[in-house]
Amino acid sequence: MALAVVVVLLVVGTVIFHFSQAFDGPWYFTEIATNWGLIDFTINVTFWVTGAAFIILNLFMAWCVYKYRHRPGHKAVYEPENHKLEMNLTVITTIGVVAMLAPGLFVWANFVTVPEEALQYEVLGSQWQWQFRYPGADGQLGAADVSNVTEQNPFGINPQDPYGQDDVVVNDPNMRLAVNQPVQALLRSHDVLHNYTVPQFRVKMDLVPGMVSYLWFDPTREGTYDLLCEELCGIGHYIMRGSVTVQSQEDYDAWIAAQPTFAETQNIPEPDLAAGQAAYAICATCHGAQGEGNPQLNSPKIAGQQAWYLERQLKHFKEGARGGDGDTNGAAMVPMAMTLVDDEAIRNVSAYINTFPDEPSAQTIAGDIANGADIYDRNCAACHLDNGAGTWYTDAPALAGMSDWYFVTQISNFMAGIRGLHPADVYGEQMVSMATAMSDLEEINDVAAYINTLR
Amino acid sequence: MAYVPLADQDHEMEMHHPHSFVEKYVWSQDHKVIAIQYGGLAVFTGIVGLVLSLLFRMQLGFPDTASFIDPNFYYQAVTMHGMIMVVYLLTALFLGGFGNYMIPLMCGARDMVFPFLNMLSVWVFLLSVIILMASFFVSGGPTGGGWTLYPPQTNLAGTPGHDMGIVLMLVSLAVFIVAATMGGLNYVVTVLQYRCRGLTMMRLPLTVWGIFVATLLALFAFPALLVSAIMMLFDILLGTSFFMPAIIESGSPLDHNGGSPILFQHLFWFFGHPEVYIVALPAFGLVSDVLSVHARKNIFGYRMMVWAIIAIGGLSFIVWAHHMYVSGMHPYFGFFFATTTLIIAVPTALKVYNWILTLWEGDIRLNAPMYFAIGFIFTFIHGGITGLFLGNVVIDLPLSDSYFVVAHFHMVMGVSPVLVVFAAIYHWYPKITGRMFHEGMAKLHFWCTFLGTYAIYLPMHYLGFLGVPRRYYALGTTDFIPASAQDLNTTITIAALFVGASQLLFFINVFWSLRNGPKADPNPWGAASLEWQTPDTPPVHGNWGDSLPTVYRWAYDYSVPGAEQDFIPQNTPEEEGPTMNDDGMDKEA
Amino acid sequence: MSLFKNVTAKPWERKGVIGGLEPEGAFESPNEKVALSIFLVVASVVFSLFTVGYILRMELPDWRPLSEPTQLWFNTALLVLSSVLFQWARNITKNDQEKNIRIAFFGAGAFAILFIVGQLITWDNLQNAGYFLTSNPANSFYYLMTGLHAIHLLGGLWVWSKSSIRLLSGAEPKDIKLSIELCTLYWHFLLIVWLVLFALLSNT
Structure with missing residues (x-):
């Protein structure tokens, strides 16, 4: 009895929920932006056919459960089969299936045939x-x-x-x-x-x-x-x-x-190292003569970083994708990046930085190396590689041997939404999403401590 | 050589009497003990799969609240959940569990044809589960490549468990296939050869038909998985290029060249689609019997039901590429596979009609098993019609790889078969244990499971319509997914946690009633099929006491006009006595 | 076939015992033979799928056909002999005779072992000639399919060796009659599989 009522309520509820979504609800097909309206048409045909089946079958079942529930003196009717009824149902089902399949195949034929003018x-x-x-x-x-x-x-x-x-x-x-x-x-x-x-x-x-x-x-x-x-x-x-x-x-x-x-x-010309060296003079005041970085000035080590990554970040500073709200250290970098007039200047200075010897920076962060290793191997190594060297292929910079304190501040910035969400930083949001692999500052420190072992 | 029945000879009987505890419960060759072992192990594995699903649902419903659910673990949990539920829970439970328990009893046999092979099967299954579970403890953890294990992804550094996890998964599957083949040969030969006197194939309950055809599917579909597993292991361990084309891993080219990832997908789905019916057909059979008994009416259109099972089983081998409409395979395949897929809807729909027509003009006893069976019809209709969306090739274009797919296959091969599992366990519990379960608790369990799962999956379809992709650890920012989608995800997760927790009702009921339930009548529901007619409840080793039963009628003589009771057991003789050497129907050539 | 007749029957219309006084299986063969036959269908599905994979993989551009060593003809002859001897052994026990049974049964197994040894020698020769497993998908398939076939044969030899031990430890030939019959069926199957594989490998 309750079961019959619940089945009816579920059918009614499902239909109401469906129409509440189908007419301008938040959880339904997005507005179409191509010629494939026929796909939406096929979906609608299928909705009508299957929706009718859903409603009729379930309501009939609920009615049967109610009507033929056990009562004293009531007995079931003995009827092994009804061949005619079954045949009729087969025919009706087949008609419904054809009604759905025919437009589907027609539209599929359109899809597999690419027009000449494409x-x-x-x-x-x-x-x-x-x-x-x-x-x-x-x-x-x-x-x-x-x-x-x-x-x-x-x-x-x-x-x-x-x-x-x-x-x-x-x-x-x-x-x-x-x-x-x-x-x-x-x-x-x-x-x-x-x-x-x-x-x-x-x-x-x-x-x-x-x-x-x-x-x-x-x-x-x-x-x-x-x-x-x-x-x-x-x-x-x-x-x-x-x-x-x-x-x-x-x-x-x-x-x-x-x-x-x-x-x-x-056919990009070779970078001009002399010009890069000249431009680097201003960088050296904070990042050091050999790009070794200076924690007192919040300047990370840049020697040994991948050139493509340096170029990209310099552009981000210039475009305002980094060094915005909340990133006080980054804000200091913005006017410095502005001194590089064009992409060629950026390329030159990056190439020059790449000539520095890559000495691992001093360790300043302590943490649970085992936990850090676990988090790193599970989540970070896929892009930054097992040895922390990074690769252009996954747009991942080098981590091993770089400034560990800088790693901690940057991950914190990613997690706080300070870095990576600017529209010009097209790869930044990836790191925002991945940074959740570390849940808190302690885990960031653990990972930094592990990366320190990779030098 | 003539068929030698497992007749009532003394030395044969001796074989069936174990002498010690170990022989009786550990190294048992009794199909009923093996069934419990198989089922228990499957359910244990299934609980692992359930917990995994609740964990990744936590991430989706409440992002970043549980710190240990990182992207790596998320993909591992999703992958292991899928494989465990499809293969190690449902396949093992339906074939190894119900198949083992029901076939000999419903066929009126003392045991399986090859009891030793049967015992071996369950131990090999245990081995496969151990190998599977071991992958949680190796370096790198279990594979996170998705339950479909598509290469090249599963073998590359960017995927969790790409070193040991995937190898253990493939080895475990290969071992499972060995177990399933040993069991499967047993079930098929038992049904063919060990039916008792008078029990023709068309007098068998639909449970046996469903499990019989599903076992045939398993026997012929699992080889495809075995073949793909072997070839993939060669690719991973020996460096061949069956499935691996020339590709780049983390910026460096690999040695492979020329392999075809799509070839793997064809092999995988040639197994994978029949696998759906390996789970569904036994469920169809079991639920037919539960419906018929509690409606006090024969299953409507028995012949059509048998034909539909056979037709679905046969068709299931020519629809596999509907999983691959957007895989990049030759687009012309789409015409063929969309057509075959929608054709399979016809026999499936007929089964639904006949279940409902069984209720029609019945005398419905709304016992707990019947609740689950009727709930199954509802969820199966829902899951079936969404299949018509995905099977129709153009509708699959927008919907494939979205949450609509997830919702569809959970309705059709998650929720529906599980409702049947519960229906069947409650239905046969009195026979298996000799005790009655607690009816009220069982019904409460039904309401929680039925309504809870619908609350999970109905909204999920709409996430799919919206275009939310599956297998995303986090949705990030998009323009088209409104913030309210997160509310929906939170609701779904709460419902999932609720359903997960409410399964405790089932376990409490099953274990509590084992000792405290009232003694059960040998045939409390008044069922006509043979398994209820055993001389002992629960049936002892050898099942039938001194002599095997003789069958005089089909399994569905309910509410026969003129009969004293509203059911006539299969082994009740007609007044005129047995018609011997009848040449009308069943004589073998 | 009465299975078809079976499934069109209306089971509710007939009451009473159908069939004879004894329970009746669908097939008159021993259960072991029924099970083996089903297993052979399963095994042929495995080999067919490998064949399908082979043919599909062959279409891809990096395929370089492997020229099969002529020694395979010799190996094939060994396997044919093995099969023939099994058939002989089966005929002997079928007619409840014992003469030559040991020659036939042991000889059959011996030739099968020789076949496997021959296959291993072929592998070794290919390796020495620089045709490694990973050199080309054609080679990979060659090793994989011949290896799989040999593993099936080893499985058969395990059953054969158990029966051989029984025969050596004084069992009567009639005691292993069923075992001989099953081995014969299995060997014929593996011979056919081998011939199909051989034809496939050497024609592509």
Whole structure:
């Protein structure tokens, strides 16, 4: 009896909950931004068919439970089967299934057939970053292979392939598209499976190492959308984020024209060490003549840090992505970074810093090394490597031998939201998310103490 | 050579009488003891899986409150939870537990055909569980590559447990497959060869049919897992390139070249999809019998139910790639697999209709097992229709890898089979233990489990519609996920903790009633099938006393017009006596 | 087949004992043989899946076919002889005779052992010629599939050796009649598997 009532209430509650969400509730499909309205149509057809089945079957069951509950003198009817009834039900079910399947197959046929006018672009996934490549004027992407991958050539584009020279490379996780221009995304991975997903686009596909997969869509609504990886790709799966901005053709053209081509990224002149040395003079007052750092001035050791990381952080200071509210020490760095007039100056000084001998800095932090080792091996080593050397591949700086007190302040800043959340710091939020592997200052100290053993 | 029955010869009987405690409860060859061992071990492993799920739900509901749940542990917990629940709990419990207990009793046999092999099976299963649990204690911990274990990810430095954890997982699975094959051969041959006199295949209860077909699926699907495990172990330990293409690990290229990750996925899901039905079919069978007994009515459309079990079992081998619509496989496969997947909905829907039609015009006794059985119909309908979303290839595009998938498969192969497990345990508890359980506590357990799990999974579907991805340690900041999604996650976690805690009611009831429950009637529900007709309750070793039963009718003679009682046991003779050498139906060629 | 007839029956319509006075299995063979037959189907699923994997992997560009050593023909002959001798042993016990049973039974096992030794020599030769397990997926599959086949054969030899010990310690041939019959079936199966594998490996 109670059971019948509860089943009815559950059906009613489910239907009410569904409609409360389907009509402008917070937990329902995002507003579509591509041509794939037919997918939403198929979903709606399926909702009506299955919803009807859900309601009818459960209400009928509840009615049976109520009506045929045991009462004195009541006896069940003996009926082994009712072939005709079963056949009718089979036919009705089949009709319902066909009603759902037919539009599904029709739309799938659309999905697998890429229209002629679709422009191609490439999505490259790696642990745990997105990068993008657009064909240049020739409209063709150059051949690429894992074996060509280096820090300077993260796409692995074949340097000999003439088609690749004018390819536009986007080395950060934010890509753009022109509205109402159908596109085919060619998906490639350098390590594990990833999945290119923008919820508003409705379509998604895995990136598979060793092959090229694809999907296509026609963006119909301008805006900036979150790009997520939706195939488990390791411990950093949940921080593999990016964005896709759909904008007018003019804005898109202007943006893509400002991006470097592959040839340009390969023909950067050697850094000028003499100019770097000259520019370093101002740095030396705090960071020391050999970049050894000075804890009294809150200046970390920079000798032995990876050059790409130094460059990126100097840009962040210049752009205001670091040294903002709450970061008093970082604020002191901002005017210093401003003295470097352009990217070339930044590159020169970083290259110069890279010539310093890498002497491990003094240990100032004590902690539970065993606990620190456990936390580090479980969570940090995936990007910063077992030996703490860091690598450009995962956008992870060197930790081993660097200033331990600086590590503690920076992790604290990440955890407090002081560092890493500025929109210009595109890789910072990853560390904000990962820093939760350490729960408090004590654990940060433990990890710092362990990193001190890695020199 | 003619079939030699395990007849009532004295020296055969002798074999069935153990002499010491160790022989009786440890190295036992009695199918009933082995069933308890199998089931107990499966449930113990399942509790580990349950606790893991509550831990990672803590992270999702209350982010960063428990300091030891770091990203590494989160992925390990998610992975181990999945594998434990699917393989080590549900498969082992349904086949090793219920299969072992029910098949010989329902077939009117004294035991399995190969009791020694049966005993070996449970000990090999124990070995596989030990290997699995060992991975929690090795350096690097258990694998965190997701229960699907997709290479290359599981073998790379960026994944928890990529060194020892994954190897132990694969070895444990291989050992489990050996155990399952030994058990499976036993169950299949017992059903084929050891049915008692008069018991034709079509007189078997649906429980036996469900377990029989599920066992066949297990026998033919597990090899795919074995093959992929062996090839993956070669890739990891010996450096071959079956599944490993040329890739970069932490910035350095590896030696592998040319392998196909998608090949692994095909092999995995060729096992993985039948696996769903390895869990579902026994549940279908058990719940059919519970419904029929407590509705005092034969299972409606018995023949259709048997055909549906066979059809679902057969079709389950040609739908596997619906797990791979967005895997990058050839897109044309989508047409084929969407069609086969939606076809399988037809026999499945028929089973649902027939369960409800069994209630129709019945005389429904709302005992605790019946609560769980009716609850199962509700959750299974819900889980079944969401499957129609995911099976239809284009709808899978937005929904795959989202929480909708998680909600769907938990409704259909988490909640639903578990409700059947409880229904079945309460239903057969009087026969297994000789005591009655506490009815009120059992019903309270039902309400907590049924309503609690619906509170967990109904909202989860809507997170999926929204596009919230699964397997995320933290949602971070996005534009499209509103802050209220966190409230939903918190609600789900509270419901999960509640459901987890309420399972104590079950264990208290089961263990308390073992000593304190009232003595049970040999057939308290008035059931017609053979297992309720044993001379002793609980059945002793050898099951049937001096002579094997003879079966005169099918297992569903309930409320037969003109009969004295509202059920007629299978071994009750007709007045006109046995019709011997009947050439109408069952003579073998 | 009456199994089909079975599943179309309406079981509620017939009461009474169906069948004879004794309980009846679905198959007349001994239970062990039924179980072995089912196991052989399971084993063929394993080998088929490896074959499917082989064919799919072959399509990928890095595949370099392995030229199978001619010694495999000799090994094949050994396995055929082993199978033939098992069949002979089975025929002897089937007709309740004893003559030559030891020659046939021990000879069958001996040739199977020789086959495995031959396979190991082939492996060794390939290794010496620089065809290592990891050199190419074709090599990996070669070692994997021949190894798996040999492991199955070793499993059979374990049963054979147990029966051999019984036979040597004075058991009558009729006592191991079932064992001989099962071994024969198993050996024929493994011979067929080997022939299929051999054909697959040498034609690709």
